Amino acid sequence: MLLPDPALSRAVLVGVHDYRHLAPLPGVQAGVGRLADLLCDPAVWGLPRRHVTVLGAEVTADRILQAVRAAGEAAAETLLVYFAGHGLREHRSRELYLALADADEEEHLTFGTLPYGELVAMLRREGFPARRRMMFLDCCYSGLATSMGGGSVAVVERCDLANLVVETGSGEGDPGDDDDTDFVGHVMTSASGTEESYTPAGSYPLFTGALIDVLEKGIPGAGPALSARSIWQYVRQQRIGSTPQYKALNSREHEPWVRNRAHDARSGVPARRVLPAGSEPMLSPVVPSGELRFATVKGGGYRIGVVKEQMRDVIAKVEDPRLGWQAVPPHFRTVSGRWFQGWDTEEVDAYVEQRRTEPTEFIDALRLLLARQGITVVPGGGPVVGQLTSRFAKKGAVTFTESHLCLKSSAARTSIPYAELENVFLATSHEVVDTGVGNDQGAFPSESLILVTEVTCGHRTLEFREASSAPVRETLRAFLPAMKALRARHPEWFRMVP
Structure with missing residues (x-):
């Protein structure tokens, strides 16, 4: 299980419980406070308290946008924004407004509100480094929100599935739908675009309460980690008076987010033994194990060859890849399937959980840190710039060895020991370059944006x-x-690093 790094993540939680013209929502304040505590709980996610910003009833629209901007500039891994309060809608344009303390649904809706389009535009701001951005809305008509697209659904009757989060009766959002963004996006709402959300007297809002219940107790049988999608699937089964909606962009279906408190990971790995085959088995082609996906044998257990292969590709990033087969865990309980034997699923999952969460040496922490970005450490500690292809770095431009950060530009190269990274300064700027062409027919002007990154060390x-x-x-x-x-x-x- 590989959770988003809490040290590189930020959360902004907004709870408006007191209104001058609308009915008060006393349960919102308690719900936001409890949600903040759970996000900071190491048994759930473990966000440092200073990484969570909680805004209350007297907050203004500008203050919310400023808080999201500050969190977005600081978050390199995950940026989470949550709003609970009244939601208002403009019936003609179908736009969603998040009601603040001065909101009045009888007056012009732009007074005392934050248009959802402005909030989501800030969340998806291009300059933010966060790889994953999450939006949770607990308010009436919150399903009007698009999936990170800005604004609201313009015409619901068109059933534009690229814009809808998930409307009532439409099933689930397709997490594979891509956007023109390069980040992973999640939007979860308490209701559809035509429904109200509910806050009983003396209790949390029903959607927030269901979310809190999942984080506090977990989901039995859901594995060691919970994804945003699995939480939504569980919450929508609860009786909260509305239909929660969900949409994901550029995301794998079960990308882990928080720990599952209902999962009983085994502390040790017992000796190998063989279990008898059970009754007629169910075929399960793919079983998620955090970010790993191990095929199963018919009759139970993970396929041994598949586990070994993925352990070399993923777990070996935390262990030393030069160990080869010795880096593969040698002892799991064997389960007899219908035709083949497999490794016990709970023991494999527990091993992955145990080995990936708390590295005890620098090189293990480095491999785990880079694995979050899909980058592998090049074996060997030499300062030679190697060749590395990843989904981020160009081939050879950035290489990570066991002791050095190696950089290779078009004009020079350098190797920086990790112990000296505090002396490295990064400056970014951009230039507009004329890329127009001309011929005997005339000139065809064109401009391109070039991003310039300067890395200075000494x-x-x-x-x-x-x-x-x-x-x-x-x-x-x-x-x-x-x-x-x-x-x-x-x-x-x-x-200790060289």
């Missing part, structure tokens, strides 16, 4: 000029703060 400065995707810039903007946070937790490791 007297050396390397410059990287990239197009809009900016893989070097995005890699370093995520890596350097992560290493700074790691240094703060384990300064002794950086005194």
